[in-house]
Amino acid sequence: MKIFPTGVKVAQGEVHIEKDICKGCGFCVSYCPMDVLEISTEFNAKGYHFPIVKNPGNCIDCGLCGMLCPDFAIWSTLKEKKEVVEL
Amino acid sequence: MVKNIEKSHPADCFLRADPVSSVWCPGCGIGTVINTFIQTVEKLNIDLNEICVVSGIGCTGKVAEYLKFKSFQVNDGEVIKYAAKVKSENSDSKVVVFSNNADFLVSGAEDFIEIGKNDVNILVIHINNIIYTITENRAIPTTPFMRASINKDFELPFNIPHLAKSCGARYVARWTPLHAGWLMYSIIDAFYKKGFSVIEVISPCLMYYASNDRMADAAGRMKFYDTNSVIKQDEFTENLDIRINNKIIIGKFVDKK
Numbered sequence: 001m002k003i004f005p006t007g008v009k010v011a012q013g014e015v016h017i018e019k020d021i022c023k024g025c026g027f028c029v030s031y032c033p034m035d036v037l038e039i040s041t042e043f044n045a046k047g048y049h050f051p052i053v054k055n056p057g058n059c060i061d062c063g064l065c066g067m068l069c070p071d072f073a074i075w076s077t078l079k080e081k082k083e084v085v086e087l
Numbered sequence: 088m089v090k091n092i093e094k095s096h097p098a099d100c101f102l103r104a105d106p107v108s109s110v111w112c113p114g115c116g117i118g119t120v121i122n123t124f125i126q127t128v129e130k131l132n133i134d135l136n137e138i139c140v141v142s143g144i145g146c147t148g149k150v151a152e153y154l155k156f157k158s159f160q161v162n163d164g165e166v167i168k169y170a171a172k173v174k175s176e177n178s179d180s181k182v183v184v185f186s187n188n189a190d191f192l193v194s195g196a197e198d199f200i201e202i203g204k205n206d207v208n209i210l211v212i213h214i215n216n217i218i219y220t221i222t223e224n225r226a227i228p229t230t231p232f233m234r235a236s237i238n239k240d241f242e243l244p245f246n247i248p249h250l251a252k253s254c255g256a257r258y259v260a261r262w263t264p265l266h267a268g269w270l271m272y273s274i275i276d277a278f279y280k281k282g283f284s285v286i287e288v289i290s291p292c293l294m295y296y297a298s299n300d301r302m303a304d305a306a307g308r309m310k311f312y313d314t315n316s317v318i319k320q321d322e323f324t325e326n327l328d329i330r331i332n333n334k335i336i337i338g339k340f341v342d343k344k
Contacts, residue, residue: 025305
């Protein structure tokens, strides 16, 4: 998946999920632009399927998952800036 | 306020029930609107004691219980009257009203018109989910045209931005919860208006439409609003009726000084 040109510094984010607050609506999974998340097959304490991180290296800390979450269960933080060398 | 965003959510300090999740259905648009409102307040960097939140009955009435500002939950049809009263007694505060279809259009409509004419400095965020939670059988003022209710009665839909403009509102906009960034800058604009400002949010309700088996999924219902809405800035408010074949027109419609 080539999105960024080579030599560009891209933000590297980290996704945090509080799985017991999640209600499994799936907004974060369906609207993530970098295909980071997926719905798990496990259940949380309330019986919903919560999201899990599928590709942790793809996250660019855009913050869209935390912006759309109705239950304040997911957010992202900035980890470091990585350099895209070759794809 | 001390925040540790590695361990807990950055918005947790604004919520009254910290570890408990909200009372709404999974995928309800009200949660996303509150999330956007909290991000706006964070971005504005103002004194939190200045903000007053007023909400009425129904699902939207739970907003006042959930937020850690000065908040009031009042009776059916008295939201906007109460908000104007709060504003008249605390002139420094910024009053934000979260209302739904049951709070005005039937029982509180004359207060909306009167306070709009008087140009009281309050911000109304009207969450329109196209139903009443109490009476889902009957056609209601916002049921889309030629969309039969269970009792098979029809009614012309109510046009809330046009009503707000004719009442003399200084700022009128309409968004969906998915346009969270647009909605955030709209709330920031309306915060600095010194007059009556109305933002309508057309939000998905999953409770009664989920049984139709057409849009049972929460994300699928939100995607319906995404594909069926079109942004037209400064559109005439006469054209903003929600009809079954038309696309939902969203955007900023009135912005007066």
